[in-house]
Amino acid sequence: MTTIDQTMKAPSSKGSRVYYQDSVVVVTKGLKLEVVKILSLYTIIDLSNNKFEGHIPSVLRELIAICVLNLSHNGLQGYIPPSLGSLSVVESMDLSFNQLSGEIQQQLASLTSLEFLNLSHNYLQGCIPQGPQSHTFESNSYEGNDGLRGFPVSKGCGNDPVLETNYTVSLERNSEFFNDFWKAALMGYGSGLCIRLSVIYFLISTGNLRWLARIIEELEHKIIMRRRKKQ
Template sequence: MILNDNNLIGEIPSFVCNLTSLEVLSMPRNNLRGKVPQCLGNISSLQILMMSHNNLSGEIPSSISNLTSLQILDLGRNNLEGAIPQCFGNISSLQVFDMQNNKLTGTLPTNFSIGSSLISLNLHGNELEGEIPRSLANCKKLQVLDLGDNHLNDTFPMWLGTLPELRVLRLTSNKLHGPIRSSGAKIMFPDLRIIDLSNNAFSKDLPTSLFQHLKGMMTIDQTIKLPNYKGGGFYYQDSVVVVTKGLKLEVVKILSLYTVIDLSNNKFEGRIPSVLGDLIALRVLNMSHNGLKGHIPLSLGNLSVVESLDLSFNQLSGEIPQQLASLTSIEFLNLSHNYLQGCIPQGPQFRTFENSSFDGNDGLRGFPVSKGCGNDPVSETNYTVSALEDQERNSEFFNDFWKAALMGYGSGLCIGLSIIYFLISTGNLRWLARIIEELEHKIIIRRRKKQRGQGNYRGRNNRF
């Protein structure tokens, strides 16, 4: 029974429970309300149960755990509350468990069993507490784990790195804390493509060993396949919200489109590992609002497909690497509020960034924060050309001026020089001084008369 995207209202009809041979019950994006019926657990043949994007309330019925053939359970984006029944971890056939954006409380199931078929677990946007259950390590087929926007209180689950197919790890906006400790394992997170640890309290240095093992981010692969849910990709598509280019964006078919590292709003210290430059498939890198120090690694210039790079609100110093100017795919750059200095690199994309990308770095010079930079070939060339043009104009002006002066006053100049020579040779300089004083007196009197005349003229005009 597929009733997607209709205007169905009211409660889920009770007759549904009488359809004992029903395999698919899909009613997302309607206006259903009320509780999820307990009797749904009696439909033993049910494989797909999808009722997301409705107004369902109440608790999740524990009877659903009796559905031994259930493969996709999607009750996300409702108003469900209460705890997740612990028995849900024992549904060995379950591939998709989506309860995102409800009001669920309590802890996560702790009994995920060996041999679990779970591929996607999405509990984002609830009020769950406690630790991340270690039994998730039994879910060897897990590809998507989104526990973001809850109240989980734990350290970084490095042990999840043993999951060979994990592609999305989203733990944003929890109470996770402490350093990310490196592991001695040779293979860690080999297929990870999205890691979002933002808005937590992780601290200390960024472990180089973590990034060294992210093989899934080291090659640009356009042939990545979506998860193969036995219930059919028609019924369920993974999606995740990523922060890119300063905006929140919900991305569908995430496993083939985006490669993201978001470590923003934590307490990380130390330097940015240069090994990040090996992750050439990265499209979004966000390390803003931390305590990172040192220089921006030159190796970041290798991120040829990066679209969004945010290193703002750290303590980075030194110059911006010239290598970043060669990034032709970058559309969003934020290096503001650091201690960067020197000339801003110039390139096709850097010419599109505004002052806000570089605010709070008093030592930076060049476009767009200032008119030019000594090391900027373009600015220096333009300055040299304009200076030469000004010099030529000034030279032409003074040549014309002196030609006119000599032509117009040549004869008078000769007579004046002859008189001065005669006075100096006869020693009669007192006479010359009296002439100069009389001339100055006459000039002053004429100026005063002129000013009085102008004042009288203005007064008459005002009266009119």
């Protein structure tokens, strides 16, 4: 686990080759897999569903050949050690359902081989670090941590200049749109009102109010007919 050797065909201990034939069930990338033979090229640490307490040991940084690390469903506390960023070939990391707190270390965002990450149901907070693999993780990787902000959770992160800039530009565009809309509406309403007032003023000044008398007579006739129908 401390040396990446692609030519090794089986695990070795103190110079002698040791073969493990017993099958084991491991959880990797959110799936249960039964490994009928422990493979040297697929190194796994699965200590999930135990009652381990305390901090995640920093000695894990020396196990650079690990492909899968599963410490979920325990009672681990404290911060996520930045030394986990040394696991350059890790493909799956599950630290869910523990009592981890603090911020997610930026070193985790540099793990370019990481395909599956689950940090859900802890007490993590702060901004989610962004990196090459961060945009491939879904929001359920971080659920159950009410203090987390930034992509891909719904809450915004104040330290994310891209999100803040886009949000500000969107507000400015919406504000400009509504301002232009109301200006146009008021101009149209004002123009129509001026035209109506001008026509009424012209008719009054010329004494030609026959059209107004006809409208009043028609309204009186309609009111009388409605009353008769009701009776």
